[in-house]
Amino acid sequence: MAPQRFHEQFDHIQRSMPDVPLAMGPDDDAHLLYEKGVVLARSGEEARAVEDAVRAHFTETRGLLPDHVRRDGPERGRGGVTRIRVGDPAGGEDTVPHALSALRAAEDRHGRRLVSRNHVVHIAVNACPGDEPVPIARSGSPNPAAAGTAHDPRTAVRVLVVDTGLVSDHRAYPLLAHTSGDTQATETDDGGVLRQYVGHGTFIAGILAAVAPNTDITVRGSLNDAGAVLECEFGSKLFEAVEQDGWPDVISLSAGSPAAGLHGLLGLEAFMRELRAHRTLLVAAAGNNGSDVPFWPAAYAAMPEYADSVLSVGALRSDGEGPACFSNHGRWVRVYAPGERLTSALTGFADPVPYLYQHSTYDDCRFGFDYSCTCRYPRHTGVLSEDRESTGSKPDQVMFDGLAQWSGTSFATPVAAGLVAALMTADRERDPRRAGRRLLARATDRTDVRGVRMPALRPPTWRPVPVQAPALPA
Structure with missing residues (x-):
């Protein structure tokens, strides 16, 4: 059987975004792609609150330097979201799941979702069309x-x-x-x-x-x-x-x-x-x-x-x-x-x-x-x-x-x-x-x-x- 198209296309998309470290998961069957080391929050007060919560968690529990956690803007844009760096992707570890887990308590207190992965949005595909022409x-x-x-x-x-x-x-x-x-x-x-x-x-x-x-x-x-x-x-x-x-x-x-x-x-x-x-x-x-x-x-x-x-x-x-x-x-x-x-x-x-x-x-x-x-x-x-x-x-x-x-x-x-x-x-x-x-x-x-x-x-x-x-x- 041929290799999974999802994995083949992951490499293709990664080559098109050479400066963006991408990850698959958490479940391959979900065909989910996202940016490593980055989460999204709504711009403004929520982004600042998320940054502070993630910084405190990672500094205390994982020994990351404070400058690893920061907002990467733009703070105001038509999309209404801010990228927040939660770790150094060059270190090899994907810190996004840890950041999402750390914020669950904060989300429970606010009664709404505060943060998410920075997903890769792609042509409606199995990360490629249903077949090729x-x-x-x-x-x-x-x-x-x-x-x-x-x-x-x-x-x-x-x-x-x-x-x-x-x-x-x-x-x-x-x-x-x-x-x-x-x-x-x-x-x-x-x-x-x-x-x-x-x-x-x-x-x-x-x-x-x-x-x-x-x-x-x-x-x-x-x-x-x-x-x-x-x-x-x-x-x-x-x-x-x-x-x-x-x-x-x-x-x-x-x-x-x-x-x-x-x-x-x-x-x-x-x-x-x-x-x-x-x-x-x-x-x-x-x-x-x-x-x-x-x-x-x-x-x-x-x-x-x-x-x-x-x-x-x-x-x-x-x-x-x-x-x-x-x-x-x-x-x-x-x-x-x-x-x-x-x-x-x-x-x-x-x-x-x-x-x-x-x-x-x-x-x-x-x-x-x-x-x-x-x-x-x-x-x-x-x-x-x-x-x-x-x-x-x-x-x-x-x-x-x-x-x-x-x-x-x-x-x-x-x-x-x-x-x-x-x-x-x-x-x-x-x-x-x-x-x-x-x-x-x-x-x-x-x-x-x-x-x-x-x-x-x-x-x-x-x-x-x-x-x-x-x-x-x-």
């Missing part, structure tokens, strides 16, 4: 296919995609002719090979435009760097994205971080409060960890104060008959939409570009499912796989010249966001949150997710891809 011939067609409505700039629904930037030739793809936003800074490496995650935001925009052609889509490249950003920066990046062109009708966000409990992320508190004050609907991916651990910000949908402003989306498998193996699940996931083997634009239609697979496929489904899922098919060997050198196998290379097939809750999310936008156009509805409620109320289809019947959104232009039974051993 597969080339589709130029003669192929998108799936979901383009709906029949035309684009009308006077009535178009405004949708913001916060993701990686657009590929430079995206306008060559007809459905993205009127899409705007940030372009990907660097698309290929020195050898001309497509970088990992390039095309992720373009693929999402293509799905949105197919499901809801009467949309003005803006893509912001807030996650251009390996699809990952520290939690302390994420809130500010979201503020920057929405304020460049004003708050949109719908935000399609295929990124987040797992975190146990129903508290949310400290680094998102300020943004989520601001979201509630607007009419914008946040449609967020549930994540691809095959887990019920809440994935934020999607899990805000389970909190009563955010139930009207957040729609969390899990992924259906390619035949639409059940959840995809990788899809997160739980009471905090509101709806499921097709998310396995969708077809959209990865590049424009200019020049073909090579891509080396990063991850090897598995001999068996890594989540224990028994259908022919994207864990196993199509077979390929990746650059990051630990067993590649020992087996002497070379990474597989493919060529992309336009369309691709890709899987993940990353892509179920724009399906749901597009259906909200399409309903707004069909009903002449100007309130996206009312449209979201109406969409769920009209969703008569259901799918069984671990014994629970859940709403399923299957766009009329989406074509199921038959799931083949797994081959029996010879």
Whole structure:
């Protein structure tokens, strides 16, 4: 069986943040990444109180010098949080768990959470997409296919995609002719090979435009760097994205971080409060960890104060008959939409570009499912796989010249966001949150997710891809 993608991707993300020491855990199964030696607190009096409490604890019990514990600012920022250094990562020991434990008594006295890890927020993934893209011939067609409505700039629904930037030739793809936003800074490496995650935001925009052609889509490249950003920066990046062109009708966000409990992320508190004050609907991916651990910000949908402003989306498998193996699940996931083997634009239609697979496929489904899922098919060997050198196998290379097939809750999310936008156009509805409620109320289809019947959104232009039974051993 191929090595765990989580560990492969940890190294990839660490290389993209060379000055940030990262840690995994506390449980690998939670697929949690965070900054070593640093905790987050709300800026202001709470940050100072946390610093004093941690300093006293570590000075008395662990012999750390006082200057190891300090606020690393900014004290005031749009994200509303302050980084507090609780130890020296160069010392090799991760002091974050000790700091969190030391503050439990203080939190009990205050009656609220005061501190958290500085999580790595990443593309809604198992720290990588549900699978990697597969080339589709130029003669192929998108799936979901383009709906029949035309684009009308006077009535178009405004949708913001916060993701990686657009590929430079995206306008060559007809459905993205009127899409705007940030372009990907660097698309290929020195050898001309497509970088990992390039095309992720373009693929999402293509799905949105197919499901809801009467949309003005803006893509912001807030996650251009390996699809990952520290939690302390994420809130500010979201503020920057929405304020460049004003708050949109719908935000399609295929990124987040797992975190146990129903508290949310400290680094998102300020943004989520601001979201509630607007009419914008946040449609967020549930994540691809095959887990019920809440994935934020999607899990805000389970909190009563955010139930009207957040729609969390899990992924259906390619035949639409059940959840995809990788899809997160739980009471905090509101709806499921097709998310396995969708077809959209990865590049424009200019020049073909090579891509080396990063991850090897598995001999068996890594989540224990028994259908022919994207864990196993199509077979390929990746650059990051630990067993590649020992087996002497070379990474597989493919060529992309336009369309691709890709899987993940990353892509179920724009399906749901597009259906909200399409309903707004069909009903002449100007309130996206009312449209979201109406969409769920009209969703008569259901799918069984671990014994629970859940709403399923299957766009009329989406074509199921038959799931083949797994081959029996010879």
